[in-house]
Amino acid sequence: MQLDNRKKEVLHAIVDDYVSTNEPVGSKSLIERHNFQVSSATLRNDMAELEHLGLIEKPHTSAGRIPSDKGYREYVNSLMTIDELSPREQLEIEKRIDSSVNEVTDLIKNATHTLSETTGFVSLAMSPRLKKSFLKQLKILMIEPGKALVVMVLSAGVVKDKVVRIPNFLSDAQIMQISGAIEKNLTGKPLDEITLVTVETAGKGTEVPEPLLKQVLYEAYAAIKQADELNIYLDGEHRILELPDFSSLGRARDLLGTLSDSGMVAGYINEMESAREQNPDDSFMIRIGQEITLEGLDDCSFITATYNLTDSVSGNIGVIGPKRMLYSKVISQIDFVKKKLNKEMQKFT
Amino acid sequence: MQLDNRKKEVLHAIVDDYVSTNEPVGSKSLIERHNFQVSSATLRNDMAELEHLGLIEKPHTSAGRIPSDKGYREYVNSLMTIDELSPREQLEIEKRIDSSVNEVTDLIKNATHTLSETTGFVSLAMSPRLKKSFLKQLKILMIEPGKALVVMVLSAGVVKDKVVRIPNFLSDAQIMQISGAIEKNLTGKPLDEITLVTVETAGKGTEVPEPLLKQVLYEAYAAIKQADELNIYLDGEHRILELPDFSSLGRARDLLGTLSDSGMVAGYINEMESAREQNPDDSFMIRIGQEITLEGLDDCSFITATYNLTDSVSGNIGVIGPKRMLYSKVISQIDFVKKKLNKEMQKFT
DNA sequence: TGTTGGCACTCGGAAGGATAGAGTGCTAAT
DNA sequence: ATTAGCACTCTATCCTTCCGAGTGCCAACA
Numbered sequence: 001m002q003l004d005n006r007k008k009e010v011l012h013a014i015v016d017d018y019v020s021t022n023e024p025v026g027s028k029s030l031i032e033r034h035n036f037q038v039s040s041a042t043l044r045n046d047m048a049e050l051e052h053l054g055l056i057e058k059p060h061t062s063a064g065r066i067p068s069d070k071g072y073r074e075y076v077n078s079l080m081t082i083d084e085l086s087p088r089e090q091l092e093i094e095k096r097i098d099s100s101v102n103e104v105t106d107l108i109k110n111a112t113h114t115l116s117e118t119t120g121f122v123s124l125a126m127s128p129r130l131k132k133s134f135l136k137q138l139k140i141l142m143i144e145p146g147k148a149l150v151v152m153v154l155s156a157g158v159v160k161d162k163v164v165r166i167p168n169f170l171s172d173a174q175i176m177q178i179s180g181a182i183e184k185n186l187t188g189k190p191l192d193e194i195t196l197v198t199v200e201t202a203g204k205g206t207e208v209p210e211p212l213l214k215q216v217l218y219e220a221y222a223a224i225k226q227a228d229e230l231n232i233y234l235d236g237e238h239r240i241l242e243l244p245d246f247s248s249l250g251r252a253r254d255l256l257g258t259l260s261d262s263g264m265v266a267g268y269i270n271e272m273e274s275a276r277e278q279n280p281d282d283s284f285m286i287r288i289g290q291e292i293t294l295e296g297l298d299d300c301s302f303i304t305a306t307y308n309l310t311d312s313v314s315g316n317i318g319v320i321g322p323k324r325m326l327y328s329k330v331i332s333q334i335d336f337v338k339k340k341l342n343k344e345m346q347k348f349t
Numbered sequence: 350m351q352l353d354n355r356k357k358e359v360l361h362a363i364v365d366d367y368v369s370t371n372e373p374v375g376s377k378s379l380i381e382r383h384n385f386q387v388s389s390a391t392l393r394n395d396m397a398e399l400e401h402l403g404l405i406e407k408p409h410t411s412a413g414r415i416p417s418d419k420g421y422r423e424y425v426n427s428l429m430t431i432d433e434l435s436p437r438e439q440l441e442i443e444k445r446i447d448s449s450v451n452e453v454t455d456l457i458k459n460a461t462h463t464l465s466e467t468t469g470f471v472s473l474a475m476s477p478r479l480k481k482s483f484l485k486q487l488k489i490l491m492i493e494p495g496k497a498l499v500v501m502v503l504s505a506g507v508v509k510d511k512v513v514r515i516p517n518f519l520s521d522a523q524i525m526q527i528s529g530a531i532e533k534n535l536t537g538k539p540l541d542e543i544t545l546v547t548v549e550t551a552g553k554g555t556e557v558p559e560p561l562l563k564q565v566l567y568e569a570y571a572a573i574k575q576a577d578e579l580n581i582y583l584d585g586e587h588r589i590l591e592l593p594d595f596s597s598l599g600r601a602r603d604l605l606g607t608l609s610d611s612g613m614v615a616g617y618i619n620e621m622e623s624a625r626e627q628n629p630d631d632s633f634m635i636r637i638g639q640e641i642t643l644e645g646l647d648d649c650s651f652i653t654a655t656y657n658l659t660d661s662v663s664g665n666i667g668v669i670g671p672k673r674m675l676y677s678k679v680i681s682q683i684d685f686v687k688k689k690l691n692k693e694m695q696k697f698t
Numbered sequence: 699t700g701t702t703g704g705c706a707c708t709c710g711g712a713a714g715g716a717t718a719g720a721g722t723g724c725t726a727a728t
Numbered sequence: 729a730t731t732a733g734c735a736c737t738c739t740a741t742c743c744t745t746c747c748g749a750g751t752g753c754c755a756a757c758a
Contacts, residue, residue: 026750039702044751062709062750102496102512141488143502147451151500151510153492161500163451163508237586238605241598249590249598256587375721388731393722411721411738 003053006038008079010046011055015067015075019324022244024064069289072301072323076286080328085336093118093336099344104128104158104309107348109233111317111341116236118333121243121321122259124304126269127231130154131192132312138186140179140220142172148216150223154191156313157348160227164219167212177206178216191228196221230270232262245299245322254296259320268294269304269316276306284331285316289323299323303330305338309345317341352402357428358385359395360404364416364424368673371593373413418638421650421672425635429677434685442467442685448693453477453507453658456697458582460666460690465585467682470592470670471608473653475618476580479503480541481661487535489528489569491521497565499572503540505662506697509576513568516561526555527565540577545570579619581611594648594671603645608669617643618653618665625655633680634665638672648672652679654687658694666690 003011013034017025027040027047036043047065050056055071058064067075085093096114101107108125116123137153146168151161166175185202186194199221203213237256246252259265272285287302294302297320304318318334352360362383366374376389376396385392396414399405404420407413416424434442445463450456457474465472486502495517500510515524534551535543548570552562586605595601608614621634636651643651646669653667667683 024750028750038700041702041704042700045701048752058751060709062707062748064750102514137492139490141500143486143508149500149502149508151490151498153498159492159498159510159512161508161510165451236609238602238609241602241605247598249596249601252598253587253590256590260585260587373721377721387729390731390733391729394730397723407722409738411719411736413721 003074006036007046007050009034009036010043011050011067011071011074012079014047014050014056014065015071015079018066019326022324024059024066026064029064067323069291069323072288072327073291076288076327082328082332082335085332089118089333090336093333094340097337097340097344099347104156104345104348107341107344108315108317109235111337112233112235115317115319115334115337116239118337119319119321119330120236120239121319121325121330122237122240123235123317123319124259124265125233125317126266126304126315127233128156128158128309128313128315129230130156130158130228130313132190133158133228133310134188134190135183135186135194135224138179138183138220138224140175140182140216142175145169148175148219150220152224152227154227155349156309157345158227158309160223162223162226164223166216166219170208170212170216174206174208174212175216178203178208178213178220181206182217182220191224194221194224199224230266232266232269234259234262243322245324251296251299255300255320258294258296264294268292272302272304273306273316284334285318286327286331301325301327303327303334305334307338307341307345310349355385355387356395356399358383359392360399360416360420360423361428363396363399363405363414364420364428367415368675371673373408373415375413378413416672418640418672421637421676422640425637425676431677431681431684434681438467438682439685442682442689446686446689446693448696453505453694453697456690456693457664457666458584460686461582461584464666464668464683464686465588467686468668468670468679469585469588470668470674470679471586471589472584472666472668473608473614474582474666475615475664476582477505477507477658477662477664478579479505479507479577479662481539482507482577482659483537483539484532484535484543484573487528487532487569487573489524489531489565491524494518497524497568499569501573501576503576504698505658506694507576507658509572511572511575513572515565515568519557519561519565523555523557523561524565527552527557527562527569530555531566531569540573543570543573548573579615581615581618583608583611592671594673600645600648604649604669607643607645613643617641621651621653622655622665633683634667635676635680650674650676652676652683654683656687656690656694659698 013030014025017033027043030043031040054068055074056065057068059066093114098110112123112125133154133156135152136155139151141149143149146165147163148166149161149163153159182202199217203217206213237259240246240252240255276282276285283305285304290298292300292302299322300320301323302320304316306314306316308314317338319330362379363374366382376392379392380389403417404423405414406417408415442463447459461472461474482503482505484501485504488500490498492498495514496512497515498510498512502508531551548566552566555562586608589595589601589604625631625634632654634653639647641649641651648671649669650672651669653665655663655665657663666687668679
């Protein structure tokens with residue numbers, strides 16, 4: 001994109017003004033609010049040019065201009081500068097993220113909630129991708145005849161469990177034997193290398209008769225697989241209704257409808273994440289308007305950062321807000337929450 | 350409330366018409382849609398009377414009438430008849446509630462989701478009140494130095510756990526000893542009779558030095574207390590935006606804002622539940638419009654039923670919808686979901 | 699060549715009637 | 729107790745008008 005300096009400034013100013021006023025911005029008000037050393041006619045020429053390039057557009061003939069998706073994109077990529085949060089703001093966030101929790105999940109929910117409160121938008125987080133983490137412990141506890149609890153401790157400091165059904169007449173001792181065998185043989189293996197076959201092999205040494213053993217092993221396998229399922233934590237959905245951008249109701253409905261399908265959202269985030277991994281420079285994933293392929297999010301921007309629980313185990317946290325947002329501010333808020341999250345997570349690993 | 354038969358019919362007809370059309374209903378359209386053997390003028394007199402009694406009201410002078418909260422109340426208490434769901438509808442619900450889950454919590458979430466889909470409203474459930482259930486098992490598992498998992502199995506067939514911090518240098522054997530002592534002494538005690546003192550007494554017999562022991566016991570106590578905390582499961586919040594009654598946006602915002610505070614909602618449901626326990630005849634709790642003391646729910650009705658996990662352990666499931674709803678239908682839907690839930694829950698106990 | 703003042707033109711939104719229609723309450727007759 | 733008839737009320741809708749912010753373009757200028 002070849003833009004001379006003044007045109008860049010004009011685009012910058014248009015985005016700023018539109019973000020703060022929610023009104024299409026015209027050449028005259030641009031002159032009034034900013035110190036351009038040229039006349040409004042000159043800006044009009046520049047604006048015509050910017051419109052020609054598809055960076056801004058008119059809602060109708062005799063209105064001012066608003067940034068297009070492409071305009072926001074240019075703004076985000078090359079125009080804006082990101083400041084650090086003020087100490088006050090940092091403190092506020094630090095205070096809200098309760099560091100006394102004992103489980104990673106609670107910490108993430110906490111951070112998500114804080115992020116929604118700080119930005120005023122919908123926030124969301126993806127649970128850590130645990131595929132690369134490995135089993136540190138696995139115990140099967142008898143709950144009652146026919147029912148057991150599989151407890152797994154993962155290298156990332158995460159504890160997962162699942163109630164499973166087992167054959168009625170298995171004894172406590174038998175279960176412990178199986179449990180021990182699995183633990184002995186699978187400890188240290190990354191979750192994504194554990195298959196049904198691996199588990200069955202691991203259980204070979206025990207003296208439990210074949211069909212019963214097989215069932216328990218299958219349930220253990222299912223529990224392990226469930227441990228690395230991804231979860232989405234959403235927060236502050238109601239805030240979307242407070243934004244003037246969504247006063248149209250239909251928009252808000254579509255958005256909330258889409259968000260209620262967490263499988264879809266998780267899929268999309270994964271997609272974004274793999275795109276980001278191509279460019280490891282980007283520490284944020286930013287999708288603006290139509291760039292988002294989820295239904296009902298055309299008027300939104302979707303910004304996430306990647307947090308790290310360990311080197312190989314990461315997840316995402318971010319917000320969904322209107323395209324018309326203070327990008328630099330929101331990005332630094334997400335960034336700070338992410339950093340705080342990373343810091344707190346070290347305690348668990 | 351003294352109403353002659355025709356006036357009852359008139360009120361009934363007004364509610365029915367208003368529910369189905371969402372328009373204030375006038376005397377003339379009443380004649381058209383129903384077989385009243387009298388003239389519209391007569392109905393006008395009746396309607397004036399009903400208005401005088403506060404059962405219906407006019408949005409403005411020259412409009413038809415709409416039911417007031419009191420009118421809906423009268424309708425719900427004495428006018429409507431509740432039909433069973435059709436076999437088709439029953440089947441639909443049976444099919445949606447997945448009975449293959451292994452945990453009570455999943456079952457409840459499942460039922461809540463189904464209820465929202467069937468009614469088209471926001472649905473919600475309260476987790477079972479476990480105070481009266483008793484401890485069947487309690488195990489403390491060492492996760493790593495300084496960290497342990499407290500696993501509890503309750504009489505109601507519920508498994509709860511919590512990660513807790515413990516003194517770093519406690520050995521596996523010491524933990525097992527404490528765990529065994531607690532289990533031995535507290536098994537069979539209802540949760541609401543377990544206090545910090547009870548737990549501390551239970552731990553007396555062990556050979557673990559005092560301050561360390563005390564810390565572990567405290568953590569165990571906290572885990573037990575956490576087990577009977579109440580949770581709210583919400584579903585289908587976005588559906589509220591599809592209802593014409595909430596097209597005003599402000600209403601929807603307030604509603605979703607209130608619902609996002611689950612502590613508040615839980616408190617309110619508990620309040621309703623204790624009111625219901627005074628009249629054990631009522632199998633439903635129905636609150637209409639202003640009867641609801643939660644902020645932002647003045648245009649809603651709140652209907653819940655009580656499900657039973659065991660005789661003494663129960664929770665609630667229901668919906669929040671617009672006052673203008675098909676009460677009889679919604680009530681039978683909730684009732685059926687509740688019955689199905691009760692049936693499925695037997696598997697767990 | 700880039701910049702500027704000037705000007706005619708456009709269009710949406712606010713403001714102000716006018717009108718239709720559904721509904722009401724009241725009165726007098728049955 | 730019920731009914732027909734009628735004058736009255738109020739909202740929702742449609743039209744028109746009008747204002748003003750904003751535009752594009754042109755001719756003049758540095």
